[in-house]
Amino acid sequence: MFNRHKLATFFCLFALLALTACASDKKDDKDAAAEPQIPVEAMYNKAANSLDSGEYSAAAKQFDDVDRSYPYSQWATRSQLMSGYSQYKSVKYDEAIVALDRFIELHPGDNDAAYAYYLRGLCYYEQISDVRRDQKMTQLALDNLRQVVDRFPDSKYARDAALKIDLTTDHLAGKEMEIGRYYLERKQYQASIPRFQRVVDQFQTTTHVPEALHRLTEAYLSLGLVDEAKKTAAILGHNYPNSSWYKDSYRLFNKKYEQGGNQTLYDKTIAKMF
Numbered sequence: 001m002f003n004r005h006k007l008a009t010f011f012c013l014f015a016l017l018a019l020t021a022c023a024s025d026k027k028d029d030k031d032a033a034a035e036p037q038i039p040v041e042a043m044y045n046k047a048a049n050s051l052d053s054g055e056y057s058a059a060a061k062q063f064d065d066v067d068r069s070y071p072y073s074q075w076a077t078r079s080q081l082m083s084g085y086s087q088y089k090s091v092k093y094d095e096a097i098v099a100l101d102r103f104i105e106l107h108p109g110d111n112d113a114a115y116a117y118y119l120r121g122l123c124y125y126e127q128i129s130d131v132r133r134d135q136k137m138t139q140l141a142l143d144n145l146r147q148v149v150d151r152f153p154d155s156k157y158a159r160d161a162a163l164k165i166d167l168t169t170d171h172l173a174g175k176e177m178e179i180g181r182y183y184l185e186r187k188q189y190q191a192s193i194p195r196f197q198r199v200v201d202q203f204q205t206t207t208h209v210p211e212a213l214h215r216l217t218e219a220y221l222s223l224g225l226v227d228e229a230k231k232t233a234a235i236l237g238h239n240y241p242n243s244s245w246y247k248d249s250y251r252l253f254n255k256k257y258e259q260g261g262n263q264t265l266y267d268k269t270i271a272k273m274f
Contacts, residue, residue, distance in 0.1 A: 040070045044079065051082070056090035060099075077103075081112055084119060093123040114148065118157035121145040125164055128171060135175050142168045166205065173203035173212075180215060189219040210236060214245035218252060229253075 047062035063083040067076045084099035100120040104113065121144035127137040145168065148161040180195030192215070199212035213236035220229035233249045240246050 038069075040066060040073055040075045043069065044075050047079065047082065047086075051086055051089075056086045057092075060086035060090065060092075060095070077107055077110065078112075080106070081116055084116070088119060088123055091126075093127055096120075096123050114152035114155040114157055117144065117148045117151060118155075118161060121148055121161060121164070125168065128168070132178065135172060138168055138171050138175075142172065169203050170206045170208070173199045173206040173208040176203070177208050177212065177215075180212070184215060184219060187222070189223050193219050210240040210243040210245040213240075214249045217249045221252060 043062065043066045047059050047066060050056075050059035050062055060083045063079040063086060066079040067083070070076050080099060080103045084096045084103060087093075087096035087099055097120055100116050100123070103110075103116050104120070107113065110116075121141060124137050124141035124144055128141055129135070129137065142165060145161045145165050148155070149158050149165065152158055176195045176199050180192045180199075183189070183192035183195065196212040196216045196219070199206070199208050200216070203209070213232055216232045217229045217236065220226070220232060230253075233253060236243070236249055237246050
């Protein structure tokens, strides 16, 4: 009798717990159904207000919330881009690049695609370091800014991207010049020549080309490669006749190869080639 009594008590308790759980589940479902969903416009406006107030990290999170809550709406598309912009403004470039990569991948034909490419280029451009440091970010900035010009040549972002490309290439050329001068000063001429030659070949529009030609002339003469030195000096004189580097190369030849009379071998070389 004792065991039967305990068993009956157990079943009573179990039934009571089950009824309580059901009642609780129904209450939770009712509360969830009663809880109003925030309209997408209100969520987006809240994020936009945070952005306008300079609360960039909060804005990025709120734009992400819009994307998660209304993933198939036009507001979600816009929020993905604005999240990237908010991260950019908060100087969180890595997070911004991730957001912009996602926007570009999902919406390559969007009207704001040009801006997404441009903003991604800026994220790298803002991280360009001194020429004495590694220039990985400089190269990434150059690659991404070129995509803006190549893909969207008629966009309003192409002109600024082109200006930044000029500054970026000048920066990369400056890095090559720094390394080349380092080797040249230590009389490691064969190591310096490829650096200066790269500036001449790949960064022809930069301000570093005249010096690169002069340094090549100097390195070739130091190695006894007179013909190569003559050719390089002639190119320098033809393209940059008023450059101080042209005068330095002239003095270099005049010092090493001065002959009788007022005309040097350098003068004769220039006259012969041009």
